[in-house]
Amino acid sequence: MIVDIRKWKHVFKLDPDRDISDEALDLICQSGTDAIMVGGSTGVTFDNTVDLMARIRQYELPCVLEISNQEAIVPGFDLFFIPVVLNAEDPNWIVGQHHEALKEYGSLLNWDEIVAEGYVILNGEAAAAKLTKARVNLDAKDVAAYARMADKLFNMPIVYLEYSGVFGDMELVRRTRQVLENARLFYGGGIDCLAKAQQAAEVADTIVVGNIIYSDLEQALRTVNVNFDRTGR
Amino acid sequence: MIVDIRKWKHVFKLDPDRDISDEALDLICQSGTDAIMVGGSTGVTFDNTVDLMARIRQYELPCVLEISNQEAIVPGFDLFFIPVVLNAEDPNWIVGQHHEALKEYGSLLNWDEIVAEGYVILNGEAAAAKLTKARVNLDAKDVAAYARMADKLFNMPIVYLEYSGVFGDMELVRRTRQVLENARLFYGGGIDCLAKAQQAAEVADTIVVGNIIYSDLEQALRTVNVNFDRTGR
Numbered sequence: 246m247i248v249d250i251r252k253w254k255h256v257f258k259l260d261p262d263r264d265i266s267d268e269a270l271d272l273i274c275q276s277g278t279d280a281i282m283v284g285g286s287t288g289v290t291f292d293n294t295v296d297l298m299a300r301i302r303q304y305e306l307p308c309v310l311e312i313s314n315q316e317a318i319v320p321g322f323d324l325f326f327i328p329v330v331l332n333a334e335d336p337n338w339i340v341g342q343h344h345e346a347l348k349e350y351g352s353l354l355n356w357d358e359i360v361a362e363g364y365v366i367l368n369g370e371a372a373a374a375k376l377t378k379a380r381v382n383l384d385a386k387d388v389a390a391y392a393r394m395a396d397k398l399f400n401m402p403i404v405y406l407e408y409s410g411v412f413g414d415m416e417l418v419r420r421t422r423q424v425l426e427n428a429r430l431f432y433g434g435g436i437d438c439l440a441k442a443q444q445a446a447e448v449a450d451t452i453v454v455g456n457i458i459y460s461d462l463e464q465a466l467r468t469v470n471v472n473f474d475r476t477g478r
Numbered sequence: 479m480i481v482d483i484r485k486w487k488h489v490f491k492l493d494p495d496r497d498i499s500d501e502a503l504d505l506i507c508q509s510g511t512d513a514i515m516v517g518g519s520t521g522v523t524f525d526n527t528v529d530l531m532a533r534i535r536q537y538e539l540p541c542v543l544e545i546s547n548q549e550a551i552v553p554g555f556d557l558f559f560i561p562v563v564l565n566a567e568d569p570n571w572i573v574g575q576h577h578e579a580l581k582e583y584g585s586l587l588n589w590d591e592i593v594a595e596g597y598v599i600l601n602g603e604a605a606a607a608k609l610t611k612a613r614v615n616l617d618a619k620d621v622a623a624y625a626r627m628a629d630k631l632f633n634m635p636i637v638y639l640e641y642s643g644v645f646g647d648m649e650l651v652r653r654t655r656q657v658l659e660n661a662r663l664f665y666g667g668g669i670d671c672l673a674k675a676q677q678a679a680e681v682a683d684t685i686v687v688g689n690i691i692y693s694d695l696e697q698a699l700r701t702v703n704v705n706f707d708r709t710g711r
Binding site for chain 1: 560562564566567568569572573576577578580581584585587589592594619620622623624626627630631632633634657
């Protein structure tokens with residue numbers, strides 16, 4: 246399958262550590278979303294990742310693994326997203342784990358399948374923020390500087406603003422999007438209805454819908470109906 | 479001036495914090511080296527950097543600033559090298575200072591002049607290693623993993639193995655060079671005579687000669703005569 250992330254507008258993110266019924270997974274995969282991203286901050290293992298992948302692979306849409314730990318690297322996804330947490334204070338989440346993984350698997354990798362994500366974690370209450378010791382007290386200029394670093398200094402194809410658990414500052418997202426030349430802006434966090442999906446779609450390139458899948462599937466499915474024509478991209 | 483770092487085989491590195499006479503600078507700049515790199519770990523200021531640049535600019539060879547601190551960013555160089563110290567334990571030297579500089583100057587930069595260097599500092603006694611809290615206890619596999627990270631994950635044009643003060647492990651340098659697909663391998667450290675320059679030139683793409691300029695200019699100038707044809711590149 247040829248996978249072009251530049252065409253993605255809407256993505257569902259599934260957590261291998263959370264249960265989803267076959268019926269719910271069927272609705273998610275047939276919803277018209279552009280891709281499924283598999284990933285989570287805690288409790289992600291090889292076994293629960295391979296199980297979830299096998300179930301998603303029964304559908305034709307692109308399926309990506311966002312790697313959060315070396316033990317849960319499962320072959321067979323279309324792409325592998327590698328988060329580089331630019332605002333982490335623990336270097337383990339910027340380069341450390343990546344170094345360990347490259348030392349182990351570096352010579353075996355197909356780099357065409359690997360996509361670096363310049364991550365900025367913006368909700369200090371999120372598990373990911375605590376895990377990475379993220380500097381979350383950032384204004385729009387701070388975030389724009391991280392975005393430029395990812396886009397221009399590191400040539401990363403994705404800048405990912407992650408508010409996981411809360412709906413973010415859309416003005417900050419809009420200003421971040423404006424400084425990007427090549428990278429695509431992914432937005433994730435707090436999209437729990439079509440109206441919020443629409444707001445996020447108007448400032449980001451790609452919106453990621455996650456948690457609401459597990460608490461209100463019907464609202465989650467409605468987010469696919471976001472009108473990207475209104476965004477002018 | 480169009481500057482193509484891919485053609486550089488030999489570079490002299492001058493430290494703005496150290497004195498060099500006009501006569502010595504003239505011999506360095508007319509030596510046939512491919513470029514002058516300006517940079518240092520300590521004592522680098524705007525004033526001493528601009529002074530040195532003005533003197534080098536009387537010659538026609540390419541002149542690059544390797545940025546080590548935000549206060550010493552002087553316009554007017556052909557290129558600006560940005561070290562990203564991949565084995566630093568202090569994230570300030572991986573992304574922190576870069577973030578501060580991009581916050582300040584991000585919208586003004588001409589990115590065509592900016593080159594990210596994936597640095598690996600390998601001599602624990604060097605000032606740069608102490609400053610950055612570099613993890614120096616690395617074997618060839620560790621260094622190869624950092625090199626792949628710079629080359630493939632971050633798309634950096636340069637991987638820089640820095641042994642400053644001592645002559646490095648040429649077998650480790652050779653093995654690092656082998657894993658690179660696009661990045662150029664710069665080697666620096668302990669090149670104090672033509673024989674060592676030759677050894678380094680046989681395993682690296684570009685050799686950097688620094689300290690010896692200040693202690694034995696004649697030996698330094700001889701390193702330009704390294705025979706790159708023997709390297710097969």
